Amino acid sequence: MEPTPDHLLVVDDDREIRTLLAAQLGRAGFTVTVAPDGVAMRRELGRHAIDLVILDLNLPSEDGLSLCRELRVTSRLPIIMLTARSDPIDRILGLEMGADDYLAKPFEPRELLARIRNVLRRTAALPANLDPLDAKRARFAGWLLDFEYRQLIDAGGRVTMLSGAEFRLLRLFIDHANRVLSREQLLTLGAVKQNDALDRAIDLQVSRLRAKLGAAGSDLIRTVRNEGYVLAAPVELE
Structure with a gap:
């Protein structure tokens, strides 16, 4: 057929x-x-x-x-x-x-x-069920991301400032935690503005986001060779 x-x-x-x-x-x-x-x-x-x-x-x-x-x-x-x-x-x-x-x-x-x-x-290329989760906050690996105020807060209560692009990217990883997202999927889901829609734009934003997450950034947002990136941590939604 x-x-x-x-x-x-x-x-x-x-x-x-x-x-x-x-x-x-x-x-x-x-x-x-x-x-x-x-x-x-x-x-x-x-x-x-x-x-x-x-x-x-x-x-x-x-x-x-x-x-x-x-x-x-x-x-x-x-x-x-x-x-x-x-x-x-x-x-x-x-x-x-x-x-x-x-x-x-x-x-x-x-x-x-x-x-x-x-x-x-x-x-x-998008997998099924990629709609954002209905929640106001998310906790993962000692961090709290407040969706309403767009704040990333560490275990000591210190606020880490995120750019708009960094917030969008982290929100996508949290919405689809422990699921590998390819660069094309991240582009389609709006991780970067389409006029910056190149693989290197995604890689640059991932690198910046990892830096904001400190020494464990690369362990939290892992590179899956030839596939993409994944937030490798349990996520608790509130």
Whole structure:
């Protein structure tokens, strides 16, 4: 039995772009649905099991940033944003809102196709049951991480300051303690900003986080050769 083609939703108010992308991505083997605005996007999401959304930033009524934010609140659905704007702040805002990738117009269709396949490959690499755990604090190896105040506290009550990236990474390790997470999984789960989404960016953040955890950092966050990283400690949630 042949696998079902991935279903893409193209949201763009330009009819020519919708038609062009539907034809090109269809020839590449995808099932493609199109929508001109947020209202149509929601309607199509209700009708179909969509695997990835290609979302234009400059939409009428509701812009792509607000729609991206809305999608990210309710799902992990992969999102690639498109824009005709050249201002880097748009790219940064899109990624901050939760987009998985970003492409400026005009673009080479083959580049969009490569980005789609890359995002789908990263998403498919995620194991099941990776939703964050519902807790306010976590204790592990003598440390306390307070999720609400984003504080890391040692056994003596001393607070260690964490950057936003270090907090996100440690939270991911705690949510999935004693489970090996590959670099691709950490990228997809948001361990680093997508514009820094390189293996070395993950390795650098792991190194910094280990330093914050002191002498035992490398024993707590272990490298599993050819697989990724794991928080190797029992975790007690509160």
